[in-house]
Amino acid sequence: MAQTTDRRRIVGPESSAPPVFEIDEQKRSQDPPLPSRSKRSPRDIRPIFLQTGLISQANGSAYIETERTKIACAVYGPRQLKNTAYSEKGKLNVEVKFAPFSCTRRRAPMKDAEDRPISLLIAQSLLPSIRLELFPKSSIDIFITVLENDGTEGCVAAGATAASAALADAGIELIALSTSCSASVIGDGPEIWLDPTEEESKAARGTMTVSYLPALGTLTNVWQTGKMSPDEAMQCVEKCVERCTDIHHVVSKTLLDSAQARLGSNP
Amino acid sequence: MAYVSKSENSYITTSLLAGIRADGRSPTDYRNISLEIGVVPVANGSARARVGETEVVAAIKLEVEDVGEGENEGRDGGRVLCHVSCTPSAYPHHSLSALDELSDELSSLLQSILSHTLTPSEQLTLVPGKKAWFISLDALILSDAGNAHDALFIAARAALWDLRIPYTRGIEFDIKDGEVVVGDSEGIGRMIGRKRTVDFELPDLLDDGVPLEGRDSLPVCISLNLLPPTHFLDASLQEEQSVLSRLLLFFSFPQPSPTSTLYGTRFIGPNELPFNMLKPLVKDGEKYARELAEALNKKLKQEESQVSAPMSAFG
Numbered sequence: 001m002a003q004t005t006d007r008r009r010i011v012g013p014e015s016s017a018p019p020v021f022e023i024d025e026q027k028r029s030q031d032p033p034l035p036s037r038s039k040r041s042p043r044d045i046r047p048i049f050l051q052t053g054l055i056s057q058a059n060g061s062a063y064i065e066t067e068r069t070k071i072a073c074a075v076y077g078p079r080q081l082k083n084t085a086y087s088e089k090g091k092l093n094v095e096v097k098f099a100p101f102s103c104t105r106r107r108a109p110m111k112d113a114e115d116r117p118i119s120l121l122i123a124q125s126l127l128p129s130i131r132l133e134l135f136p137k138s139s140i141d142i143f144i145t146v147l148e149n150d151g152t153e154g155c156v157a158a159g160a161t162a163a164s165a166a167l168a169d170a171g172i173e174l175i176a177l178s179t180s181c182s183a184s185v186i187g188d189g190p191e192i193w194l195d196p197t198e199e200e201s202k203a204a205r206g207t208m209t210v211s212y213l214p215a216l217g218t219l220t221n222v223w224q225t226g227k228m229s230p231d232e233a234m235q236c237v238e239k240c241v242e243r244c245t246d247i248h249h250v251v252s253k254t255l256l257d258s259a260q261a262r263l264g265s266n267p
Numbered sequence: 268m269a270y271v272s273k274s275e276n277s278y279i280t281t282s283l284l285a286g287i288r289a290d291g292r293s294p295t296d297y298r299n300i301s302l303e304i305g306v307v308p309v310a311n312g313s314a315r316a317r318v319g320e321t322e323v324v325a326a327i328k329l330e331v332e333d334v335g336e337g338e339n340e341g342r343d344g345g346r347v348l349c350h351v352s353c354t355p356s357a358y359p360h361h362s363l364s365a366l367d368e369l370s371d372e373l374s375s376l377l378q379s380i381l382s383h384t385l386t387p388s389e390q391l392t393l394v395p396g397k398k399a400w401f402i403s404l405d406a407l408i409l410s411d412a413g414n415a416h417d418a419l420f421i422a423a424r425a426a427l428w429d430l431r432i433p434y435t436r437g438i439e440f441d442i443k444d445g446e447v448v449v450g451d452s453e454g455i456g457r458m459i460g461r462k463r464t465v466d467f468e469l470p471d472l473l474d475d476g477v478p479l480e481g482r483d484s485l486p487v488c489i490s491l492n493l494l495p496p497t498h499f500l501d502a503s504l505q506e507e508q509s510v511l512s513r514l515l516l517f518f519s520f521p522q523p524s525p526t527s528t529l530y531g532t533r534f535i536g537p538n539e540l541p542f543n544m545l546k547p548l549v550k551d552g553e554k555y556a557r558e559l560a561e562a563l564n565k566k567l568k569q570e571e572s573q574v575s576a577p578m579s580a581f582g
Contacts, residue, residue, distance in 0.1 A: 219539060
């Protein structure tokens with residue numbers, strides 16, 4: 001009897017779509033206005049919160065938050081490389097995972113296409129700074145979990161900075177701390193906005209992410225996409241490098257604080 | 268992969284620092300580049316590029332897609348999807364998972380450069396808001412004797428040069444005084460003024476399509492192999508294994524203007540790059556890229572005239 005239908009009721013169609021009005025269509029065809037920066041100046045980056053040693057199980061760990069980018073990072077190692085051929089240098093493995101709830105659209109928890117390029121970029125930012133020649137036959141594993149994502153560029157930059165802090169926290173020998181910063185070229189002006197959010201990097205003509213060793217004055221990663229003139233690219237690098245030096249203060253302060261806290265707790 | 272021992276490594280790097288290479292080239296010389304277009308008859312555009320012994324085949328298939336909001340739906344202005352396969356024959360010493368990793372890496376690189384270069388383009392929109400072209404570019408690395416990046420982009424560029432987008436005509440209709448008026452984009456629709464293209468048709472024409480707009484300013488890839496204080500181009504397999512750091516630059520040269528555009532920069536390698544070296548490197552890279560782009564354009568024009576010559580005999 002459950003199959004009977006009410007004949008007096010008008011049955012609607014199985015699928016439906018909202019009506020599209022002519023005004024809506026006009027509105028949609030217009031380009032979305034460029035986001036404007038009212039809260040911070042183009043040269044400012046988002047405030048950074050960084051803390052090390054949050055994941056007690058790992059050899060070293062760090063948590064970084066730059067407004068709506070939230071990343072946790074754990075370092076395991078150096079540990080023995082099993083079932084592989086002898087290697088004279090240590091191996092660096094970086095694995096980036098996005099939490100399913102990290103983006104506006106749900107990310108399937110399985111393998112997806114964006115993780116690997118980001119892992120490679122972060123690995124590149126760190127690789128020149130680690131003294132891998134000291135760890136033959138071993139590997140250093142870095143696991144990065146993105147809890148909230150606000151733009152790929154910001155994610156790579158914050159992830160690489162956090163990973164470098166976590167490596168230092170793990171006591172792995174580095175030649176210098178690696179810090180990263182991103183920039184975007186907006187409009188034909190052109191304006192250069194540092195540390196773009198997701199919205200801003202979508203509106204940008206091109207983006208540039210730079211990893212820098214402020215202590216040595218050398219670059220470890222230069223990643224540029226989109227369209228920009230060579231001059232604009234160089235300006236972006238210069239501005240990023242300037243900010244990387246500032247970020248270096250944040251990272252070294254955090255490491256100093258955590259070291260002092262550790263000394264204080266077990267004298 | 269041929270393993271380079273420590274003594275070989277130091278032999279190669281010392282001679283490179285003195286500007287001497289095993290095959291007698293100067294540091295800024297490329298090996299012989301050969302290029303063929305139209306090698307895959309079933310594709311909409313294809314090419315085979317050889318740089319020395321490195322060989323890459325690229326082919327493009329075109330599809331029509333519905334425009335939508337989803338991840339795998341079309342966009343106004345077209346959509347590009349690139350995939351690079353590294354064949355086991357090119358990398359006999361790699362495990363399958365290592366091959367996949369390498370393929371993914373190259374695919375994402377090609378994708379990020381070409382999606383910014385090719386889309387959004389008016390040429391790839393068929394019916395605004397409804398239908399658009401979908402370009403899928405597949406490249407196959409058949410053998411890798413060093414400098415696969417440059418060879419890959421040469422092949423992809425040539426395939427895009429060879430691409431012919433079928434000529435289409437929009438169909439429009441308008442409701443006027445309760446009557447449906449049907450016309451094409453050159454016809455009635457325009458006269459009424461309130462035209463709206465709803466579909467398209469493929470007119471039966473003799474020629475097979477129109478080439479991609481701005482195909483002579485597609486980007487080229489230049490890998491600068493870094494051996495501070497010098498750099499060299501087009502590393503052979505052994506050189507690639509002795510000198511691990513390189514800077515990839517993707518330059519495009521919009522034709523009438525003397526300016527250049529950077530479509531990508533990528534640094535790869537276990538050594539750091541001194542900050543003050545970057546600027547001169549980009550400047551040098553631009554010079555090499557311009558030479559390469561000009562030479563490729565010249566070769567492609569010549570190649571095209573050879574391919575189309577026997578065809579015109581029938582027309």
